[in-house]
Amino acid sequence: xxxxxxxxxxxxxxxxxxxxxxxxxxxxxxxxxxxxxxxxxxxxxxxxxxxxxxxxxxxxxxxxxxxxxxxxxxxxxxxxxxxxxxxxxxxxxxxxxxxxxxxxxxxxxxxxxxxxxxxxxxxxxxxxxxxxxxxxxxxxxxxxxxxxxxxxxxxxxxxxxxxxxxxxxxxxxxxxxxxxxxxxxxxxxxxxxxxxxxxxxxxxxxxxxxxxxxxxxxxxxxxxxxxxxxxxxxxxxxxxxxxxxxxxxxxxxxxxxxxxxxxxxxxxxxxxxxxxxxxxxxxxxxxxxxxxxxxxxxxxxxxxxxxxxxxxxxxxxxxxxxxxxxxxxxxxxxxxxxxxxxxxxxxxxxxxxxxxxxxxxxxxxxxx
Amino acid sequence: xxxxxxxxxxxxxxxxxxxxxxxxxxxxxxxxxxxxxxxxxxxxxxxxxxxxxxxxxxxxxxxxxxxxxxxxxxxxxxxxxxxxxxxxxxxxxxxxxxxxxxxxxxxxxxxxxxxxxxxxxxxxxxxxxxxxxxxxxxxxxxxxxxxxxxxxxxxxxxxxxxxxxxxxxxxxxxxxxxxxxxxxxxxxxxxxxxxxxxxxxxxxxxxxxxxxxxxxxxxxxxxxxxxxxxxxxxxxxxxxxxxxxxxxxxxxxxxxxxxxxxxxxxxxxxxxxxxxxxxxxxxxxxxxxxxxxxxxxxxxxxxxxxxxxxxxxxxxxxxxxxxxxxxxxxxxxxxxxxxxxxxxxxxxxxxxxxxxxxxxxxxxxxxx
Numbered sequence: 001x002x003x004x005x006x007x008x009x010x011x012x013x014x015x016x017x018x019x020x021x022x023x024x025x026x027x028x029x030x031x032x033x034x035x036x037x038x039x040x041x042x043x044x045x046x047x048x049x050x051x052x053x054x055x056x057x058x059x060x061x062x063x064x065x066x067x068x069x070x071x072x073x074x075x076x077x078x079x080x081x082x083x084x085x086x087x088x089x090x091x092x093x094x095x096x097x098x099x100x101x102x103x104x105x106x107x108x109x110x111x112x113x114x115x116x117x118x119x120x121x122x123x124x125x126x127x128x129x130x131x132x133x134x135x136x137x138x139x140x141x142x143x144x145x146x147x148x149x150x151x152x153x154x155x156x157x158x159x160x161x162x163x164x165x166x167x168x169x170x171x172x173x174x175x176x177x178x179x180x181x182x183x184x185x186x187x188x189x190x191x192x193x194x195x196x197x198x199x200x201x202x203x204x205x206x207x208x209x210x211x212x213x214x215x216x217x218x219x220x221x222x223x224x225x226x227x228x229x230x231x232x233x234x235x236x237x238x239x240x241x242x243x244x245x246x247x248x249x250x251x252x253x254x255x256x257x258x259x260x261x262x263x264x265x266x267x268x269x270x271x272x273x274x275x276x277x278x279x280x281x282x283x284x285x286x287x288x289x290x291x292x293x294x295x296x297x298x299x300x301x302x303x304x305x306x307x308x309x310x311x312x313x314x315x316x317x318x319x320x321x322x323x324x325x326x327x328x329x330x331x332x333x334x335x336x337x338x339x340x341x342x343x344x345x346x347x348x349x350x351x352x353x354x355x356x357x358x359x360x361x362x363x364x365x366x367x368x
Numbered sequence: 369x370x371x372x373x374x375x376x377x378x379x380x381x382x383x384x385x386x387x388x389x390x391x392x393x394x395x396x397x398x399x400x401x402x403x404x405x406x407x408x409x410x411x412x413x414x415x416x417x418x419x420x421x422x423x424x425x426x427x428x429x430x431x432x433x434x435x436x437x438x439x440x441x442x443x444x445x446x447x448x449x450x451x452x453x454x455x456x457x458x459x460x461x462x463x464x465x466x467x468x469x470x471x472x473x474x475x476x477x478x479x480x481x482x483x484x485x486x487x488x489x490x491x492x493x494x495x496x497x498x499x500x501x502x503x504x505x506x507x508x509x510x511x512x513x514x515x516x517x518x519x520x521x522x523x524x525x526x527x528x529x530x531x532x533x534x535x536x537x538x539x540x541x542x543x544x545x546x547x548x549x550x551x552x553x554x555x556x557x558x559x560x561x562x563x564x565x566x567x568x569x570x571x572x573x574x575x576x577x578x579x580x581x582x583x584x585x586x587x588x589x590x591x592x593x594x595x596x597x598x599x600x601x602x603x604x605x606x607x608x609x610x611x612x613x614x615x616x617x618x619x620x621x622x623x624x625x626x627x628x629x630x631x632x633x634x635x636x637x638x639x640x641x642x643x644x645x646x647x648x649x650x651x652x653x654x655x656x657x658x659x660x661x662x663x664x665x666x667x668x669x670x671x672x673x674x675x676x677x678x679x680x681x682x683x684x685x686x687x688x689x690x691x692x693x694x695x696x697x698x699x700x701x702x703x704x705x706x707x708x709x710x711x712x713x714x715x716x717x718x719x720x721x722x723x724x725x726x727x728x729x730x731x732x733x734x735x736x
Contacts, residue, residue, distance in 0.1 A: 073669045076642040082635075095670065103639050103674040267450075271471050274444040301441045302463065306471040 001065030002090045003037045005057060007100065010087055011078050013057040016232050017046040018071040020053045020204060029068060034115045035089065035096075036066035042089075045115070046071055051201050052118040055232045066112040067091040074098070077105055118235050120226055123219035127188035131212050131229070137170040138206050140181045140359045143328040145199050146174035153241030157202055160194040160243075161185055171246055177325045178249055178362040179332075193222040196243055201225070201236035208232055250362055251348045254341035258287060259311035262338040265292070266330040272296045272304040273323045283323040284368040288316050296323075319345045320368030329361045369433030370458045371405045373425060375468065378455055379446050381425040384600050385414040386439040388421045388572060397436060402483045403457065403464075404434035410457075413483070414439055419569050420486040423600045434480040435459040442466070445473055486603050488594055491587035495556035499580050499597070505538040506574050508549045508727045511696040513567050514542035521609030525570055528562040528611075529553055539614055545693045546617055546730040547700075561590040564611055569593070569604035576600055618730055619716045622709035626655060627679035630706040633660070634698040640664045640672040641691045651691040652736040656684050664691075687713045688736030697729045 017033055025031045034045040042059040045052065081087060081100040090097045091109060098105040129137075138157070146154035158171040167182045168189055208229045209216075217228040226235045269283050272294045276282075286293040290312055295305040319342060329351055330338065341350040345365055352360040385401055393399045402413040410427040413420065449455060449468040458465045459477060466473040497505075506525070514522035526539045536557055539548045576597045577584075585596040588606075595602045637651050640662045644650075654661040658680055663673040687710060697719055698706065709718040713733055720728040 070669055073643060077639070077672075080635075080639040080642050102676070103636070103672070105643055105670065105672045107643075107670040108668070267448075268471070271445070271448040274448050275441060275473055275475075300476070301438055302473065302475040304445075304471070304473045308470070 001035065001037050001067055001096075002063040002088070003042055003059045003061045004086050004088050005042060005059040007078060007081050007083060007085045007087050009057045009059075011075075013044050013055045013231070014071070014075045014078055016055050016208060017044045017053045018075040019207060020046045020048055020051055021071040022048050023072070029110050029114050029116070031070050031072070032068035032110055032115070033071035033074060034066065034068045034112055035091075036064075036112070037061040037089075038064045045117070047116060047118065048200075049116060049118075050198065051204065051234065051236045053204065053232060053234050057231065065091065067096055067109045068112055068115050069096050069107045069109050073107065118224070118237070120219075120224075120233070120235050123221050123224060123226055125189065125192045125221070126217070126219040127186040127192075128215045128217055129186055131209050131214055131216055133183055134205070134216050135209050136358070137181050137183065138202055138209075140332045141170045141172040141179040142199075142202055142206070143332075144172040144174055144177050144179040144361075145202070146172075148174070151175075153196060153239060153243055156196040156198045156239045158194070158196050158243040158246075159192075161189055161192050171243070173244075173246060173249070173362075176322065176364050177329070178246060179329070179359065180246070180250070180361075181359045183358060192220065194243065195220060195222065195225060196239035196241060197225060198236060198239050201234065204234060205229070208234070249348060250360070251341065251343060251350050254343040254347070254350055256287070256314040256317060256342040257312070258292065258340040258342065259337055260292065260308065260340065261336055262330045262333040263336070264308055265294075265310075265338070266327055268294045268306045268308045269323050269326055269330075272306050275301045275304040276323070277301065281323045282320045282366045282368045283326065284318060284320045286316075286318050287312050287314070289313060317342070317345075318368070319349070320366045321349075321363060322366055325363055329363060332359065332361075369403065369405050369435055369464075370431040370456070371410055371427045371429045372454050372456050373410060373427040375446060375449050375451060375453045375455050377425045377427075379443075381412050381423045381599070382439070382443045382446055384423050384576060385412045385421050386443040387575060388414045388416060388419055389439040390416050391440070397478050397482050397484070399438050399440070400436035400478055400483070401439035401442060402434065402436045402480055403459075404432075404480070405429040405457075406432045413485070415484060415486065416568075417484060417486075418566065419572065419602065419604045421572065421600060421602050425599065433459065435464055435477045436480055436483050437464050437475045437477050441475065486592070486605070488587075488592075488601070488603050491589050491592060491594055493557065493560045493589070494585070494587040495554040495560075496583045496585055497554055499577050499582055499584055501551055502573070502584050503577050504726070505549050505551065506570055506577075508700045509538045509540040509547040510567075510570055510574070511700075512540040512542055512545050512547040512729075513570070514540075516542070519543075521564060521607060521611055524564040524566045524607045526562065526564050526611040526614075527560075529557055529560050539611070541612075541614060541617070541730075544690065544732050545697070546614060547697070547727065548614070548618070548729075549727045551726060560588065562611065563588060563590065563593065564607035564609060565593060566604060566607050569602065572602060573597070576602070617716060618728070619709065619711060619718050622711040622715070622718055624655070624682040624685060624710040625680070626660065626708040626710070627705055628660065628676065628708065629704055630698045630701040631704070632676055633662075633678075633706070634695055636662045636674040636676045637691050637694055637698075640674050643669045643672040644691070645669065649691045650688045650734045650736045651694065652686060652688045654684075654686050655680050655682075657681065685710070685713075686736070687717070688734045689717075689731060690734050693731055697731060700727065700729075 045054045085100045087100045219226045453468045455468045587594045
């Protein structure tokens with residue numbers, strides 16, 4: 001394989017694919033990126049056996065071929081090559097030469113035949129989403145993904161199209177909070193299997209969406225999903241588990257309604273928790289007619305409180321929340337009013353902008 | 369004590385003093401900042417028993433007095449108070465109230481009488497330095513300070529005025545490299561004792577200099593040093609030890625002279641070390657007539673090399689350096705030419721801009 005590629009082009013593509021490569025690998029070839037050249041472009045592929053990324057980049061190919069080299073080393077080298085330079089990649093035997101300007105590198109290679117590839121065929125369901133819709137689905141749910149590895153079926157975003165309905169739903173929960181976003185069912189997604197997209201796939205897809213407008217092509221089966229985003233194609237195995245019946249957790253009869261400016265509430269919560277030591281992160285909300293008093297008590301440091309104006313007409317009432325979880329939710333509310341539906345100090349609390357919002361959140365109280 | 373202070377004023381002063389407070393303290397009061405109010409200003413003081421900082425800030429004092437509260441907690445609170453707010457501090461009994469807008473905090477206090485103070489008197493030597501001169505003395509030497517605690521007498525910058533001379537010198541070394549800067553002797557510094565300023569004091573002084581022009585007032589004895597920088601006064605104990613006779617390490621008869629652009633050399637070194645794994649950071653310099661070839665060999669990854677044009681007329685010769693150490697030195701050279709004086713592959717190498725430069729560096733080679 002021999003080709004010449006612009007440093008900026010190679011850097012961008014490598015930036016995308018090297019991110020999938022784990023820093024520590026017991027299988028050496030998983031540290032490598034598969035480079036292949038044919039026609040007028042090169043392909044870069046990386047995998048961790050569960051998630052695979054392929055990206056294409058324009059290149060002047062002199063000799064078609066393929067090889068694999070350390071993804072992080074090649075990325076570090078290309079980062080340090082001056083912008084504007086032309087980079088020549090030339091592989092032969094067990095070496096690949098990288099040259100740019102006065103700098104020359106000889107990298108050890110491993111045979112392309114040993115590189116594991118996740119098949120991208122057999123994905124019967126296919127649909128398209130605007131990039132910004134996919135961003136919404138991810139951003140408004142991912143913070144609630146569980147990090148407990150024993151509950152592996154909660155380690156991702158659950159996507160399903162409720163039977164007979166006309167919506168597509170994304171849900172994530174860790175047992176303490178739940179986030180659900182609903183969008184109109186895209187054409188082609190009807191009858192899709194219920195799937196759980198693993199956290200790492202979510203995170204890599206999200207990074208690629210930072211640089212992209214336009215549409216994302218999605219194809220999936222019950223076992224795999226593929227995202228085509230610009231020049232990059234991500235293919236991931238899905239979590240092989242059953243997502244719990246989350247609908248039972250969403251309260252429908254909470255009778256205490258607080259309406260409040262989410263930004264003012266979030267700033268107040270952030271301020272009063274300044275007094276808390278790392279461990280006690282509970283914030284108490286004391287509700288009175290048209291006012292919420294936020295308070296935090298820290299055994300070492302003292303106390304903090306702040307009054308926040310609000311729209312509230314039920315009886316006086318106290319409830320505590322994990323301040324981090326509350327801030328995560330408030331950070332996703334876009335309007336200048338949020339509805340907090342409460343029942344009592346121990347019951348799941350429902351948070352949403354309005355009844356018609358695409359997103360709703362459930363938060364379990366803490367004892368304070 | 370009761371006073372009102374602008375949030376921005378309090379934040380800036382707290383930002384300076386809280387930096388001296390260690391995150392973990394076995395003596396509770398060392399986590400606190402001493403606040404005192406009198407006349408038209410407040411004073412903030414923090415200490416770690418070796419280093420003390422006092423800063424004055426304008427405030428509307430209602431009731432003079434003093435108390436101590438957790439420095440980091442108060443800093444976190446003030447950071448989260450909206451910019452432009454007026455902050456009221458009001459202490460009584462074992463509590464201090466902090467109020468700003470709708471937010472109220474009650475912080476636990478410890479008695480001011482328990483706060484340890486380092487005396488600032490008995491500092492017979494006094495002189496002034498322009499802030500930028502002090503920045504030069506620090507930046508061109510601090511990277512060479514040893515981090516080996518057993519060699520405590522190398523854990524700082526050695527400052528001395530050689531007897532009968534007209535210069536003040538700053539020196540730091542860790543045994544692998546040495547940095548020496550020489551400036552004209554400031555008025556009042558003649559006959560000063562040899563001192564070693566500890567790393568933490570150097571680092572806090574340097575932070576304050578980021579925000580300052582003008583002059584710095586320095587006063588010292590053989591045991592203590594005081595820096596007055598703007599509204600802040602830092603007082604530090606000095607390292608009680610003997611700095612080794614470093615002059616013997618500075619080579620005077622190295623006969624191989626390389627003249628090279630420091631930026632080009634640094635970029636090349638940075639590039640070829642991209643191939644190195646964390647541990648092997650040696651870069652080899654192969655010198656030929658008017659050319660240096662930089663090279664790195666990594667057992668896992670392969671090899672890297674780069675030719676850098678240079679001015680060199682002695683015989684062909686190879687020498688290895690720790691790339692990090694070489695980059696530290698090159699990063700401090702300001703001109704577009706640096707002189708590298710070498711003897712052989714095992715002898716101390718002298719690096720300086722010219723014979724007349726204020727700074728010189730000595731670097732021990734590595735075997736490559």
